[in-house]
């Protein structure tokens with residue numbers, strides 16, 4: 001599969017015969033689907049790529065709590081409030097597994113968090129859009145968690161053991177998240193004309209940004225070819241995006257709402273939906289920090305970190321006290 005990416009990708013890959021003995025042995029293990037574990041030899045670039053991707057993924061989970069967190073106090077019933085609280089809490093857990101997986105590569109969580117707060121680290125573009133109505137919470141679960149699962153299922157088979165294992169649990173939880181989002185959309189679409197219009201409006205605003213979550217087109221994806229050779233990426237950005245469109249359009253039909261894309265059409269010859277052009281300038285602009293909520297998201301994270309300093313200090317003091325007591329008793 002990565003031969004296909006080499007044709008379109010920006011990077012040239014190294015052939016096995018050009019590698020030194022350690023690198024060749026590493027690549028042969030990857031090719032044989034043997035997991036790479038933290039203490040195994042690995043190329044420095046593989047380690048750096050994983051730290052980049054896993055930490056961006058962790059930051060996405062943490063920043064991703066904010067758009068939905070905004071609606072916990074405004075959820076329309078106690079049941080919806082409890083469900084949303086549990087979902088947002090799950091996202092925090094995903095962030096923690098992922099920071100822990102990144103730490104196995106020799107980077108500290110404090111450093112990763114400091115980079116996020118300094119605006120140096122990326123996180124998924126999607127979380128820089130506002131949640132204007134309750135229907136947005138439905139659209140996030142249905143589309144954003146749906147896109148996330150599409151991307152994360154192949155990551156369960158990626159070559160790095162701690163990342164692949166974290167993804168298995170994350171995917172199980174994400175599938176509940178996706179269903180709760182679809183359930184919200186379903187309730188709205190079966191409700192009053194006004195509620196259905198809210199669901200349509202949320203779809204209109206979240207559809208294109210959800211397609212952007214899969215990253216730039218393969219031809220412009222700088223990391224794809226190398227990540228495919230290392231089996232960090234099992235499917236390309238465009239393949240995953242197409243699968244997501246094919247899976248989601250019938251779900252919108254079932255809900256009785258329409259994707260905001262006049263060019264969307266089933267192509268019987270390809271066996272896939274054709275869809276209109278994506279505004280890549282919008283993605284690059286949001287990733288550069290100019291999305292509708294980038295500044296607000298970072299400020300909120302930094303404030304939460306500063307205001308939580310006393311909790312971290314107390315937890316550390318307690319752990320030290322317990323360790324000292326245990327040592328004395330021993």
Ligand code: BYC
Nearest residue numbers: 057060061064091123124125148212213215221222223224
């Ligand atoms: N947004 O060469 P490419 C969730 C960057 S959270 C921002 O294709 P790669 C949830 C990319 O990082 C789930 N940046 O890169 C949580 C790279 O920049 P750098 C989030 C993007 O890594 C709460 C550059 O563009 N999922 O489910 O091969 C509530 C070139 O791209 C984006 C993950 O994080 C973007 N959309 O492929 C609800 C999945 N796209 O690093 C839900 C893990 C691209 O060179 N990550 N960039 O400065 C991946 O699978 C891959 O990193 C990507 C990009 C497919 C995203």
